[in-house]
Amino acid sequence: MDGIRDWWEQRSEGQMTKYRRPPYPYCPWCAAPLPEEDPFRQECASCGFVLYHNSSPCVGAIPRDEYGRVLLARRAIDPYRGDWNTVGGFLRYGEDPIEGLKREVREELGVDCEVRDFILMGADTYGPDGPALLNAYFSVRLLSGRLRARDDIDACRWFAPDGLPDNIAFESDRQALRALFRKVKRPLGRGEEA
Numbered sequence: 265m266d267g268i269r270d271w272w273e274q275r276s277e278g279q280m281t282k283y284r285r286p287p288y289p290y291c292p293w294c295a296a297p298l299p300e301e302d303p304f305r306q307e308c309a310s311c312g313f314v315l316y317h318n319s320s321p322c323v324g325a326i327p328r329d330e331y332g333r334v335l336l337a338r339r340a341i342d343p344y345r346g347d348w349n350t351v352g353g354f355l356r357y358g359e360d361p362i363e364g365l366k367r368e369v370r371e372e373l374g375v376d377c378e379v380r381d382f383i384l385m386g387a388d389t390y391g392p393d394g395p396a397l398l399n400a401y402f403s404v405r406l407l408s409g410r411l412r413a414r415d416d417i418d419a420c421r422w423f424a425p426d427g428l429p430d431n432i433a434f435e436s437d438r439q440a441l442r443a444l445f446r447k448v449k450r451p452l453g454r455g456e457e458a
C-alpha cells in the first residue's frame with residue numbers, strides 16, 4: 265500500500281511542478297506551432313482554432329453553525345497539503361455553480377447543504393506557481409448527517425472567528441473569511457439562526 269501511496273504522491277507533485285503557464289507551444293487540434301505574442305489568446309494560423317486561457321472557476325463553501333463558527337477542511341493533497349481551506353473545488357465544464365458547490369460539499373463532507381449567501385469572488389492561483397483560479401464563495405448551512413472528511417481532505421473542524429488556524433491555504437479563502445465576518449459583525453448567540 266505504501267508503494268502505491270508513494271507513487272501517487274510523486275505523481276501528484278510531478279503534476280504540480282510540470283504545470284506550464286500560457287502561452288502554449290502547439291495547437292491542441294492540429295499540433296501546429298502557436299503564436300506567442302498574446303499569451304492569453306493564441307490563434308492557430310494553420311487551422312484557425314483560438315486557444316483562450318482563462319482562470320479556472322472554483323467554488324468554496326463556508327458552513328456556519330448556530331454558534332457562529334465556521335467549518336474548515338484540512339487538505340490531503342498538494343498544493344498546501346496539511347493546511348486548512350474552505351470546502352470546495354473546481355467546477356466541471358459547464359456546471360452550474362450552486363450545483364457544483366453542493367457536489368463538492370457532498371464529496372468532501374458526506375452531507376448535503378443549503379446555500380445561503382454569496383460572499384465574494386477572489387482571484388488566486390492553485391499553489392505559488394499554479395494555474396490561475398477564480399474562486400466564488402458562499403456561506404452554507406449543513407444539513408443533518410454524519411460529517412466525514414474524505415476525497416481531497418483528511419479532517420474538518422469548526423473554528424470560532426477569533427480562533428482561526430494560522431495555516432489557511434489560499435489568500436482568497438482568507439479574504440472570504442474576513443468578508444464573511446465583516447458581514448455578520450459578531451458571532452451569533454446560541455439558538456439564533458446561522
Ligand SMILES: [Zn+2]
Pocket residue numbers: 291292293294295296308309310311312313
Ligand atoms: Zn491548429
